[in-house]
Amino acid sequence: xxxxxxxxxxxxxxxxxxxxxxxxxxxxxxxxxxxxxxxxxxxxxxxxxxxxxxxxxxxxxxxxxxxxxxxxxxxxxxxxxxxxxxxxxxxxxxxxxxxxxxxxxxxxxxxxx
Amino acid sequence: xxxxxxxxxxxxxxxxxxxxxxxxxxxxxxxxxxxxxxxxxxxxxxxxxxxxxxxxxxxxxxxxxxxxxxxxxxxxxxxxxxxxxxxxxxxxxxxxxxxxxxxxxxxxxxxxxx
Numbered sequence: 001x002x003x004x005x006x007x008x009x010x011x012x013x014x015x016x017x018x019x020x021x022x023x024x025x026x027x028x029x030x031x032x033x034x035x036x037x038x039x040x041x042x043x044x045x046x047x048x049x050x051x052x053x054x055x056x057x058x059x060x061x062x063x064x065x066x067x068x069x070x071x072x073x074x075x076x077x078x079x080x081x082x083x084x085x086x087x088x089x090x091x092x093x094x095x096x097x098x099x100x101x102x103x104x105x106x107x108x109x110x111x112x113x
Numbered sequence: 114x115x116x117x118x119x120x121x122x123x124x125x126x127x128x129x130x131x132x133x134x135x136x137x138x139x140x141x142x143x144x145x146x147x148x149x150x151x152x153x154x155x156x157x158x159x160x161x162x163x164x165x166x167x168x169x170x171x172x173x174x175x176x177x178x179x180x181x182x183x184x185x186x187x188x189x190x191x192x193x194x195x196x197x198x199x200x201x202x203x204x205x206x207x208x209x210x211x212x213x214x215x216x217x218x219x220x221x222x223x224x225x226x227x
Contacts, residue, residue, distance in 0.1 A: 033215065042117075042203060042218035043156075087156065091214060098144050098163035098209060100171070101216060105155035 002026045004104035006088050011110045012078055020073045020107045022088030030099055031091040034062050034073045037106070038084045046073070046086075075109075083111045116140070117219035119204055125225045132191040134222050136204030143209040145187035146216060147171075147179065149200040156203065162187055163209070194226045 003025045012018040024032070031050035035043035049055055049064035049071060061074040075082055088104040120135035136145065146161040148171075158171030160179040168179050176198060180188045187206075191198055201223050205216040 031214065042220050045215040045217070048215060089156075098161075099214065100146070100158060100161060102158075102172075103148075103156040105153065 002090050002092070002102035004088055004090060004102060006086075006104040006107045008105070009108045009110070011112065014078055014080060014111055014113050016078050017074065017076050018078060018109065020075070020086050020088075020109065022071045022073075022104055024069050024071075024088075024090050024104075026069070026090055026092075026102075028093035029066065029090060030093050032062075032064055032071050033087075033089040033091065033101065034060075034071075035087040035089065036084050037087060043087055078111050080111050080113070083109060085109070117204055117206055117217050119202075119219040119222050121222050122220060123223050123225075125227065126191075126194050127227055128195060130191075130194050130226075132194050132224065132226075134189040134191075134202055134204075134224070136187045136189070136206075136219055137185050138204075138206040138217070138219075139185065140206065140208070140217070141184065142206035142217075143184070144207045144216075145181065146205040146207075147177075147187065147189045148203045148205065149173070150203055150221075151200050159189065194224075196226050198224065199226045200224060
């Protein structure tokens with residue numbers, strides 16, 4: 001099974017930098033995803049890490065340490081539209097060409113002016 | 114752009130009714146998934162399918178069944194709806210291609226069972 005922990009809520013100010021942490025304990029690991037979900041909308045894909053290190057994509061970066069069971073999502077130059085829930089998800093071991101995701105409960109980020 | 118559509122955004126049903134939730138994707142994805150999302154519990158996997166007519170139980174399959182007769186369509190069935198099935202239901206699809214593992218989600222169906 002998988003156990004995924006992330007903070008429930010975070011607040012930050014427009015223009016600032018925020019780091020959302022995710023820790024996991026898993027029986028199998030084949031990569032880690034971050035998704036963004038605005039209220040009332042579907043989750044949308046942000047990033048995928050399978051190797052250790054930092055992946056940068058514009059204002060968003062994601063880091064993975066497999067030995068520590070740890071990831072973070074870094075959001076720079078925060079904008080009001082970044083107010084959303086951020087979901088960490090671990091990809092299970094691949095099985096016959098498919099795998100499933102186990103999601104954390106999400107971190108609600110509120111960006112204030 | 115990948116498009117995943119769900120048959121209804123909002124649905125109200127009575128206890129004991131049979132409920133069908135439909136999901137269609139247009140990207141020829143092999144894998145399709147049904148989740149429910151509840152406050153404080155996050156996204157939980159109900160069932161998934163990795164091929165036509167194939168289905169696998171997720172973490173919370175009790176009270177649900179699924180059908181995948183065509184590659185693009187995956188249906189979730191509540192045989193006899195109960196109030197504890199009131200939730201947001203999200204469908205997703207993904208490719209089996211290496212390096213293309215992200216799941217694409219539909220807009221969700223908010224189901225209320227009274």
